[in-house]
Amino acid sequence: MCPKRVLAATVVIPAVLLLAGPAAAWPFGGKKDAPAPAAAAAATPAASPQKTPPVIAAPQKATPAQRAEARRYEPLAAAAFWGREVDIDPRDVEASIALSQSLRTLGRFQDAADTIQAALIVDPNNLNALLEIARAKIGMNQGFYAIEPARKAAALAPRDWRPVGLLAVAYEQAQRDEEALAAHRQAVALAPDEPAALSNYAMFQAARGDLPGAETLLRRAVASPRVTAKVRQNLALVVGLQGRLPEAERLARQDLPPEMVASNLAWLRAALAQGGGTPAAGRSYQSVTGGL
Numbered sequence: 079m080c081p082k083r084v085l086a087a088t089v090v091i092p093a094v095l096l097l098a099g100p101a102a103a104w105p106f107g108g109k110k111d112a113p114a115p116a117a118a119a120a121a122t123p124a125a126s127p128q129k130t131p132p133v134i135a136a137p138q139k140a141t142p143a144q145r146a147e148a149r150r151y152e153p154l155a156a157a158a159f160w161g162r163e164v165d166i167d168p169r170d171v172e173a174s175i176a177l178s179q180s181l182r183t184l185g186r187f188q189d190a191a192d193t194i195q196a197a198l199i200v201d202p203n204n205l206n207a208l209l210e211i212a213r214a215k216i217g218m219n220q221g222f223y224a225i226e227p228a229r230k231a232a233a234l235a236p237r238d239w240r241p242v243g244l245l246a247v248a249y250e251q252a253q254r255d256e257e258a259l260a261a262h263r264q265a266v267a268l269a270p271d272e273p274a275a276l277s278n279y280a281m282f283q284a285a286r287g288d289l290p291g292a293e294t295l296l297r298r299a300v301a302s303p304r305v306t307a308k309v310r311q312n313l314a315l316v317v318g319l320q321g322r323l324p325e326a327e328r329l330a331r332q333d334l335p336p337e338m339v340a341s342n343l344a345w346l347r348a349a350l351a352q353g354g355g356t357p358a359a360g361r362s363y364q365s366v367t368g369g370l
Contacts, residue, residue: 137166149176153183164193171197171204178210187217205234205241212244221251239269243278250282258282266295273299277309284316292316307333318346 140148140163148159160177163170174197181190191214197207208231215224225248231241246261262279269275280295296313299305310333318326323346330339 137162139163139166139170145172145176153180156180157184168196169200171201171207174200175204175206175210178214182210182214182217185217187214190214191218203230203234205231205238208234209240209244212241212248216244216247216251219251221248224248225252237268239265239272239275242268243275246282247278255286271298271302273302273305273309277312280316281312284319289316289320293320314342315346318343319349321350323347 140159145163148156151159157177157180160173160180163173164177167173174193178190178194178197181187181193191211194207194210194214198204198211201207208227212224212228212231215221215227224244228241228245228248232238232245235241242261243265246258246265249255249258249261259282262275262282265275266272266279276295276299280292280299283289283295284292293313293316296309296316299309300313310329314326314329317329323343326346327339327343330342334342
């Protein structure tokens, strides 16, 4: 063989080896290809989906129609209804006033005062809230603390007899009789036919020994179509304290069950036997002032 041909063959073989890729050069011992992205993703375990907590709907306030219906509820049911409304929205002054009224009717005067005090923080010039806090304080026999809110209410509504009437009773409890008398007269002047104003003035007179004057005022009150059982029973008390027990009994039976009538008559007989001609404070006779 010609030496030049051998040399050419020797040179060609390395050139071929250099041009070949790694896999072609080493088909059994080369590096493995990196896995494709899709394959890598398939090899990774899928993350478990997170559970979404159930959505709890916020409680909804009652509709105006539901609120109007609730105003006809008995006190216990009304207190439950309005208590829920206040829980939903503590700044709801209307609901707070209604709740306070219900609690007061149930005799829970301190709870009523606490409820309405919170409402007054929200709306310090709300007339009905001021009246309600005064009523609650009077219900606890804390008339002194009813004077300021009653005065403020009277300033807000100078032609409304209710603030003045509350002020009169508050003055009574604070033993400020001259101011109480003036306030009672003003309340009756503002509302000459209002049974509650007449009844409260009458009971003020009766407590100071003017039973005939009290009876005159109470008879005006019971002539009103808006008269309440409380006002009629105040008349029964005043009539009975003047010794006219049969008439007092007839009046009492209009509104009271037999056992309560018997209890009241027994109280009247005992009062007359002791020479008592005025209704004493803290009396057990089942009658109270006409309300405001």
